[in-house]
Amino acid sequence: MPTTNQRISEYVLDEKIGGGAFGYVGWTWNPVGFELFLAGLGDSSTQKANYTGQAASGAILPASTPARTESFNFVRGGGLAAIRARASFQNRLLRGTVAGGLGLSYREVAMKRSASDSAGDSNQYVPSPAGYISPAISLEAALQVRVTQTLAIAAGLLVWADNASFAGSNSAPAQKNLPFGSSGVTIPTPEYHYATGPQVTIGPFIGLAFGP
Secondary structure, three states: OOOOOEEEEEEEEEEEEEEEEEEEEEEEEEEEEEEEEEEEEEEEEEEEEEEEEEOOOOOOOOOOOOEEEEEEEEEEEEEEEEEEEEEEEOOEEEEEEEEEEEEEEEEEEEEEEEEEEEOOOOOEEEEOOEEEEEEEEEEEEEEEOOOOOOOOEEHHOOOOOOOOEOOOOOEEOOOOOEEEOOOEEOOOOOOOOOOOOEEEEEEEEEEEEEEE
């Protein structure tokens, strides 16, 4: 994110929201079976950095000038395919089930940087999206209420984990300083990393389960 020789008075994650859908099909030998799992996920997040307009202590270049606020909007989408094992334990009304396995995921990320100051000057920088392919882990735990012998309402928790550093490009290259407003002032545009290291998504879900 922001370069190290900039003095930042505040750096916060404003909001993050996302959602997705998944399904699986397989065969079970009560109580354990195997399945093909497919999922799609999208999310967005906003981060904000407020620059004081003063260079950090010991910095040679006043990279934090002019004083401004930079907002970063990230939008990410992708899919996952995995082979999982599933164990289920049930009675006439309830079924408890857990599943887990390994697969392959792809995610693509787009970014927009919006800069503005108190004088009304502004700038937007939108680099090309980037993506990565990674091995992935899928885990699930759910409680199902059996409506009929072959239909249940399921609620539970899904975990999707992969590694943004594993393969592919997931950063925007550095650019020359971009104009900021009409005064001829420029602002730094370093290399921005869309995602680095392990990426873990944990989310509740509700859905339907078919089968005995």
